[in-house]
Amino acid sequence: MTRHMPQKAIVQRTALELDTIHVGECVDILKSLPDKSVDLVFADPPYNLQLGGDLHRPDNSKVDAVDDEWDQFASFEAYDRFTREWMRECQRVLKDDGAIWVIGSYHNVFRLGVALQDLGFWVMNDVIWRKANPMPNFKGTRFTNAHETLIWATKAKGQKRYTFNYDALKAFNEDTQMRSDWAIPLCTGEERLKDEDGNKVHPTQKPESLLYRVLLACSKPGHVVLDPFFGTGTTGAAAKRLGRHFIGIERDETYAKHARERIARVQRANESDLATMGSKKAEPRVPFGALVEAGLLQPGDTLYCPKGQRTARVRADGSLVHGELTGSIHKVGAMLEQAPSCNGWTFWRFKTDAGFKPIDDLRARIRQQGH
Amino acid sequence: MTRHMPQKAIVQRTALELDTIHVGECVDILKSLPDKSVDLVFADPPYNLQLGGDLHRPDNSKVDAVDDEWDQFASFEAYDRFTREWMRECQRVLKDDGAIWVIGSYHNVFRLGVALQDLGFWVMNDVIWRKANPMPNFKGTRFTNAHETLIWATKAKGQKRYTFNYDALKAFNEDTQMRSDWAIPLCTGEERLKDEDGNKVHPTQKPESLLYRVLLACSKPGHVVLDPFFGTGTTGAAAKRLGRHFIGIERDETYAKHARERIARVQRANESDLATMGSKKAEPRVPFGALVEAGLLQPGDTLYCPKGQRTARVRADGSLVHGELTGSIHKVGAMLEQAPSCNGWTFWRFKTDAGFKPIDDLRARIRQQGH
DNA sequence: TAGAGCGCTGAATCTCGCC
DNA sequence: AGGCGAGATTCAGCGCTCT
Numbered sequence: 001m002t003r004h005m006p007q008k009a010i011v012q013r014t015a016l017e018l019d020t021i022h023v024g025e026c027v028d029i030l031k032s033l034p035d036k037s038v039d040l041v042f043a044d045p046p047y048n049l050q051l052g053g054d055l056h057r058p059d060n061s062k063v064d065a066v067d068d069e070w071d072q073f074a075s076f077e078a079y080d081r082f083t084r085e086w087m088r089e090c091q092r093v094l095k096d097d098g099a100i101w102v103i104g105s106y107h108n109v110f111r112l113g114v115a116l117q118d119l120g121f122w123v124m125n126d127v128i129w130r131k132a133n134p135m136p137n138f139k140g141t142r143f144t145n146a147h148e149t150l151i152w153a154t155k156a157k158g159q160k161r162y163t164f165n166y167d168a169l170k171a172f173n174e175d176t177q178m179r180s181d182w183a184i185p186l187c188t189g190e191e192r193l194k195d196e197d198g199n200k201v202h203p204t205q206k207p208e209s210l211l212y213r214v215l216l217a218c219s220k221p222g223h224v225v226l227d228p229f230f231g232t233g234t235t236g237a238a239a240k241r242l243g244r245h246f247i248g249i250e251r252d253e254t255y256a257k258h259a260r261e262r263i264a265r266v267q268r269a270n271e272s273d274l275a276t277m278g279s280k281k282a283e284p285r286v287p288f289g290a291l292v293e294a295g296l297l298q299p300g301d302t303l304y305c306p307k308g309q310r311t312a313r314v315r316a317d318g319s320l321v322h323g324e325l326t327g328s329i330h331k332v333g334a335m336l337e338q339a340p341s342c343n344g345w346t347f348w349r350f351k352t353d354a355g356f357k358p359i360d361d362l363r364a365r366i367r368q369q370g371h
Numbered sequence: 372m373t374r375h376m377p378q379k380a381i382v383q384r385t386a387l388e389l390d391t392i393h394v395g396e397c398v399d400i401l402k403s404l405p406d407k408s409v410d411l412v413f414a415d416p417p418y419n420l421q422l423g424g425d426l427h428r429p430d431n432s433k434v435d436a437v438d439d440e441w442d443q444f445a446s447f448e449a450y451d452r453f454t455r456e457w458m459r460e461c462q463r464v465l466k467d468d469g470a471i472w473v474i475g476s477y478h479n480v481f482r483l484g485v486a487l488q489d490l491g492f493w494v495m496n497d498v499i500w501r502k503a504n505p506m507p508n509f510k511g512t513r514f515t516n517a518h519e520t521l522i523w524a525t526k527a528k529g530q531k532r533y534t535f536n537y538d539a540l541k542a543f544n545e546d547t548q549m550r551s552d553w554a555i556p557l558c559t560g561e562e563r564l565k566d567e568d569g570n571k572v573h574p575t576q577k578p579e580s581l582l583y584r585v586l587l588a589c590s591k592p593g594h595v596v597l598d599p600f601f602g603t604g605t606t607g608a609a610a611k612r613l614g615r616h617f618i619g620i621e622r623d624e625t626y627a628k629h630a631r632e633r634i635a636r637v638q639r640a641n642e643s644d645l646a647t648m649g650s651k652k653a654e655p656r657v658p659f660g661a662l663v664e665a666g667l668l669q670p671g672d673t674l675y676c677p678k679g680q681r682t683a684r685v686r687a688d689g690s691l692v693h694g695e696l697t698g699s700i701h702k703v704g705a706m707l708e709q710a711p712s713c714n715g716w717t718f719w720r721f722k723t724d725a726g727f728k729p730i731d732d733l734r735a736r737i738r739q740q741g742h
Numbered sequence: 743t744a745g746a747g748c749g750c751t752g753a754a755t756c757t758c759g760c761c
Numbered sequence: 762a763g764g765c766g767a768g769a770t771t772c773a774g775c776g777c778t779c780t
Contacts (some may be wrong), residue, residue: 019612061562106497106522111485117481123755125514126477130552130655131670132740140537140592143496143588146550149520151477160758164768166511168688170483172660174715175699176772177508177518181501181552183655209664216664217690237650242687269687273670276688277697279511280462280769281758287767330767339431343768421755429770437753476753502752510756515772519753552743557752560775575753605770 004298018224021236021248021256026228029249030089038247039223041090041100042082042214044206045083047108066279079108083115091119093226094300099124099154101214116278121153124162125180129210132185152218163218168276172216184209193232193258201258203217211238219244221274233259240266243274286363288329288344299312303329303348304356310336312348313351320323320348329359384402388632390444392607392627397599400620403461410534410594412461412471413606415577417442419450420480428509437574443726451481454486457599462490464597468532470495470525472585474577480520485556492524495533496551498523500581522568523589529622534589543587548612555580564603564629565617572629573603578658580617582609639645657737659700659730660689667733673702674719676726691719701732 020031079214090100100110102120116123124225127150153160169178183226187207187360193202211234219225227235230248232255239246240263250256289295292314298314312320312332320332327335329344345363380619394399420442426434443483444450461471471492473483498521500656505517527535541550549657552672558578566572582605592614600604601619603626610617611634621627663685670687683691683703691703698706700715716734 002596106484106494109486109497110481110522113477113481114485121522123477125516126480126518126520127514128501128518129476130499130501130551134550140541140548141535143498143523143540144548144550145496147499147552149497151481152514157755164512165688168661168690170511171690171699172664173658174660174701177511177515179505179515181499181518181655185737208666210660212664227762244520267669269670273684274687276686277690285767328767337431339501340425340427341768343770418753419755420753422753423755426756427756427770432750434754434756435751442753476755477756478753504752504754504773506754507773508754508756509771510754511770512756513754516754556774559752559773563752571752678760 012206013060018247019236019240021230021233021250021259022057023250023253023256025251026086026249027089027273030086030228031094033089033093033226033247035092035275036095036098037224038090038093038226038240039098040093040215040219040225041094041098042211042225043086043090043100043102044204044229044231045086045102045104045108045112046229047104074109078135080111080115083111084119087115087119087121090226090228091121096153096155097159097163099162099218101150101152101218103148104131105145105148107149113151116151116153120156122155122157122159124152124154124164126151128181130181130183131184133188133365134186137369163220165217165276165279167279169213169217171176171277172213178217182210182213184213187234193262195258202255205232206234207237208234208241212242213236214238215242215244216276221271229296230259233263236263237266240268243268284367285367287318289358290366291359291362292316292318294366296365297350297359301350303350303359305333305336305347307347308349308356312336382638387619389616390607390611391629392601392604392621393622394627396456396622396623397620398460400465401457401464401599404460404464404597404618405439406463407466407469407593409461409464409597410466410469411586411590411596412465412469413582413596413598414457414461414473415575415598415600415602416454416457416479416502417444417600418476418478419444420478426509434506434509435571435574439574447482451482451486453468454482455490458486458490458492461597461599462492462526465526467526468534470523470533470589471523472523472589474500474519474521476516476519480522486680487522487524491527493526493528493530495523495525495535497551499524501552501554501724504559515628521585524570530679534591534594536591540584540588543584549588553581553584555584558605564633564636566629573626576603577605579605579612582606583613586610586613586615601630602626602643604634607634607638613639614639654738657688658733661737662730662733663687663689665737667736668721668730672721674721674730676704676707676718677720679720683707693715 043211104112129148129150131146136145137144138357184207189204192205215238225235225239225246226247228249230250233248234249236246236259292299293323299314301314302311303313312322315321319326320329322332322336325332325335329348330342333342333344333347345360346358348359407475420437422436443478475483500519500521502517505515508515555578558576563576564572586609596606596610597618599620601621604619607619607630608619668685670685674683683693686692690697691700692701696703696706700719701713704713704715704718717729717732719730721730
């Protein structure tokens with residue numbers, strides 16, 4: 001139908017325009033993006049419920065900032081409608097193995113979390129950005145508000161595949177797994193964008209470190225990261241630095257201008273330096289039988305359990321025998337240990353002149369030959 | 372009207388029964404409490420965890436899951452109905468200068484926060500309980516879930532009067548303002564209640580120091596603290612220690628029995644004892660990856676061993692590469708030295724105009740930023 | 743006796759690809 | 762789409778035993 005042509009043309013063009021900032025209303029521009037075209041969404045939505053400026057009802061009428069209870073309810077409701085509208089579009093444009101991160105404070109983050117859950121996203125973690133240097137509460141009326149909350153959620157419940165660079169973060173954290181609380185300083189000093197008059201360009205510019213960690217954890221080089229509230233482009237800067245693509249949406253041209261200049265100054269890291277610690281799961285699979293086939297073990301050889309008191313014999317097809325028990329290295333290990341499962345590669349040892357060594361060493365030798 | 376007499380009698384009696392545990396359904400008993408009779412509510416409701424099958428540690432031991440009947444809900448809607456019902460009653464029984472604290476994890480805390488806001492409570496802070504020793508993520512699928520979230524809210528918006536012992540907390544916190552993130556260990560060891568068989572009495576007993584800090588912050592001696600999900604009585608124990616009254620509601624008589632015995636053992640503390648519950652500031656460590664994240668080192672930069680003849684390149688995730696070897700600063704250092712372990716912070720140097728310096732200097736710089 | 747070492751455990755939405 | 766099987770996966774603290 002020809003009347004769809006112009007729209008389609010727009011969709012195509014927008015889909016391809018990576019690494020640029022699209023100036024306009026968030027939802028309008030989101031609607032021009034095709035389904036399942038984005039790997040990751042990072043959203044730092046407005047949350048000034050009281051100030052009125054950023055919050056409009058879907059019909060674009062402005063929410064009155066009145067103090068009475070009824071209006072307070074109305075304003076939460078309006079915020080929820082606004083939230084669900086952009087969030088639903090983000091869900092649509094996410095690939096089936098995609099995920100979303102949102103950030104907020106106690107003013108709005110509960111509403112973001114419930115919206116995610118109600119729309120069918122599946123929360124993986126909430127993550128605390130613990131500010132090293134927060135602004136004190138001058139009046140002494142509350143606790144120093146020293147953190148913000150991020151929520152990481154996959155597109156759908158039961159989603160099998162999603163990106164999480166577990167081993168990269170573990171290396172980052174000196175070999176202990178990364179926790180849900182991150183200590184990161186505020187965006188200040190050199191990093192904070194200032195205009196000609198020396199005033200900060202954006203009131204809530206996020207530290208690039210924060211986005212760096214999000215993208216390092218939940219995306220791969222070459223992935224497309226969408227930020228529907230781009231602001232001064234922290235997401236874009238971190239994406240470029242880490243070799244990811246970005247799609248930015250921002251309705252304020254001044255912010256967009258500063259963001260463009262900022263991102264232009266960012267250096268992308270070299271391809272090889274963007275590599276991170278890989279997971280073992282991603283390594284090529286070597287069946288145990290290949291060790292026998294390659295002559296690294298002979299049919300009839302004996303394998304020993306870690307403590308050495310129990311043994312099994314290797315058969316020609318790569319199965320093991322221990323008395324009546326037969327099966328794979330994993331199965332026989334699990335049965336001997338009466339455990340629900342067992343990694344036979346690390347469980348079983350073979351005898352060498354230098355003592356007992358795990359059969360995993362032999363697998364490593366085979367994998368190395370593959371190079 | 373005489374037919375109201377019996378009910379009124381119950382109300383009066385219940386209203387006066389302080390420092391006891393009322394066994395029965397939460398909402399039923401709440402309804403028997405008079406309006407505006409309570410200074411503070413602390414609520415640790417079921418989290419609606421939605422766990423799947425069994426979970427085993429890498430050593431094949433089974434994780435003792437929270438699979439109790441009381442944590443099962445048919446849907447988010449059912450959970451929301453349940454939440455709003457008990458929360459509305461809590462709001463009714465709160466004095467006009469009263470406040471509520473609730474605690475939850477990402478499974479339920481967003482729904483708690485939205486319910487509070489929708490019912491007209493006014494959120495003062497969200498507070499993070501940073502666990503010193505959380506259970507790891509055994510399968511390497513997410514971030515270690517290392518915190519829970521508490522929400523502090525007053526009974527109503529615009530409430531002028533509420534209790535916040537700013538100076539007491541500041542003193543408690545070594546003369547700095549108390550922040551919204553609290554580092555507190557899990558409830559383990561001696562403190563954890565065990566039954567005759569040595570099994571834990573309650574699956575989710577909270578540390579007393581957590582309640583201690585809440586009551587110290589938001590109540591006065593003599594105040595009445597209501598806990599509608601009393602469990603094994605951590606709120607009651609902290610209340611007694613601090614000279615507050617409590618009203619406990621618990622539907623499980625076994626929990627209630629243990630709580631009674633526990634609280635009977637508690638001594639009301641004098642000032643000097645209270646100081647010993649003091650806060651130990653647990654500053655989070657700065658992992659090597661944070662240096663790359665913050666731009667103090669770039670992916671691709673070279674590090675040098677003490678003698679300078681061997682080098683490694685820094686990657687985006689803070690891992691190092693030396694030929695075929697990859698890993699954390701510690702691992703690569705150890706492999707190069709053929710040592711069982713290595714402190715990468717003192718081993719590796721980076722080049723400056725003033726010669727080579729240990730990377731530990733960069734960590735010091737990051738730590739300083741936090742002040 | 744002090745210290746090393748080992749075992750146990752904690753609110754957990756905890757695999758993935760192939761057939 | 763469900764079942765099967767390979768094989769990957771943990772941190773800190775407490776309390777006990779052993780030297």
